Amino acid sequence: MTTSITAREISSQPEVWRRGIADAGQLGRLLGTDGERLLVLGCGTSAFVAESLAVLRERAGLGLTDAAYASEWLPGREYDRVVVISRSGTTSEVIAALELVGPGPVTAAIVGVHDSPIAALVDETLVLDFADESSVVQTRFPTTVLAMARTAFGENLESAVAEAAAVLDVDLPVAVGDFDHFVYLGTGWTHGLAQEAALKVREAAQAWAESYPLLDYRHGPIAVAGATSLVTVFGPVDPSLVADIEKTGATVQVNALDPLVQLAQAQRLAVELAESRGLTPDSPRHLTRSVVLS
Incomplete structure (x- = not known):
C-alpha cells in the first residue's frame, strides 16, 4: 500500500x-x-x-x-x-x-x-x-x-462519511493502467466536483483528464472517447447517455455513492495512476503549495 x-x-x-x-x-x-x-x-x-x-x-x-x-x-x-x-x-x-x-x-x-x-x-x-x-x-x-x-444547508452526511470509510479502505473498482484518458462529468453542484477530479489527475499523474457538464458531453467532447477512456459520472445519469458513451468503446463508471465519496475515489485514482507512472504525487511538476506572485 x-x-x-x-x-x-x-x-x-x-x-x-x-x-x-x-x-x-x-x-x-x-x-x-x-x-x-x-x-x-x-x-x-x-x-x-x-x-x-x-x-x-x-x-x-x-x-x-x-x-x-x-x-x-x-x-x-x-x-x-x-x-x-x-x-x-x-x-x-x-x-x-x-x-x-x-x-x-x-x-x-x-x-x-x-x-x-x-x-x-x-x-x-x-x-x-x-x-x-x-x-x-x-x-x-x-x-x-x-x-x-x-x-x-440541512443535509445529513452520516451515510456519506460511512461510505467514505468503507470505500477508501478497499481497492479501486478499475485498474488504472488500463486507461490513458480520464473524463469526469457532473451536473449542478457536482460539476465543480468533476472539475476538481480532473484537476487531481492532471496535477498528480500528469495525465490527460477532462471535465464537462453532464449533458454537454455529447455536444463535442465525446468525439475523443475511445477504448482507453474512463468516463466517471458524479451522481445519477440517464441510461441513454451511458449507452452513447459506451458505443465509443469507453468504460463508464456510475455508482450510487455520495458524490463527495466519488471525489475521494478520484483522488485515490490520481495517486495510484501517478505511482504507476513512476511519479511522486506529493511533488507535482511545476506546482507549489500556493501561487504567490512577485
Whole structure:
C-alpha cells in the first residue's frame, strides 16, 4: 500500500469530515444569513469548491449566490457578503480580488492556517487547520469545506462519511493502467466536483483528464472517447447517455455513492495512476503549495 503524504491525507477524510460536520454551524454563519446576496471567490481547487457552494446555497433557498475565479473577477454586481477560499491564505490573486471589494459588503475567508495575509484583509475568518494538508495537491481541505457546507444547508452526511470509510479502505473498482484518458462529468453542484477530479489527475499523474457538464458531453467532447477512456459520472445519469458513451468503446463508471465519496475515489485514482507512472504525487511538476506572485 502506498505511503505518500497525499495518500494518507486522502484516507484521513472520513475522520476529518466528522470533525468539520460537528462545527458546520460556523461555516453556515460565515456563508451569510437567509436572503443575503453572496459572492464566493477562489483559485484552482478553491474556485471549483466556490462553484459547488454557490449551487448548494441557492438550492437550499438561502438567496442569490455567485461564484467566480478570483483571478477573473471584477467589481460590478452588488453583494452583501464576499467570501474567499484559500487553503494557504496567501494566494496572490485572492488578495488582489479582496483589494477590489469596495465598502459595504462583509468580507470573509475560509483558510487552512492561522495568521495569513488573507485573514488580515477580511472581516471574518474561519480557520480549518484540522483539515489543512502538507501535500501540494489539495484533497481533504476542499472536501471538508463542502461536507460542512452541505451540513449547514440541512443535509445529513452520516451515510456519506460511512461510505467514505468503507470505500477508501478497499481497492479501486478499475485498474488504472488500463486507461490513458480520464473524463469526469457532473451536473449542478457536482460539476465543480468533476472539475476538481480532473484537476487531481492532471496535477498528480500528469495525465490527460477532462471535465464537462453532464449533458454537454455529447455536444463535442465525446468525439475523443475511445477504448482507453474512463468516463466517471458524479451522481445519477440517464441510461441513454451511458449507452452513447459506451458505443465509443469507453468504460463508464456510475455508482450510487455520495458524490463527495466519488471525489475521494478520484483522488485515490490520481495517486495510484501517478505511482504507476513512476511519479511522486506529493511533488507535482511545476506546482507549489500556493501561487504567490512577485
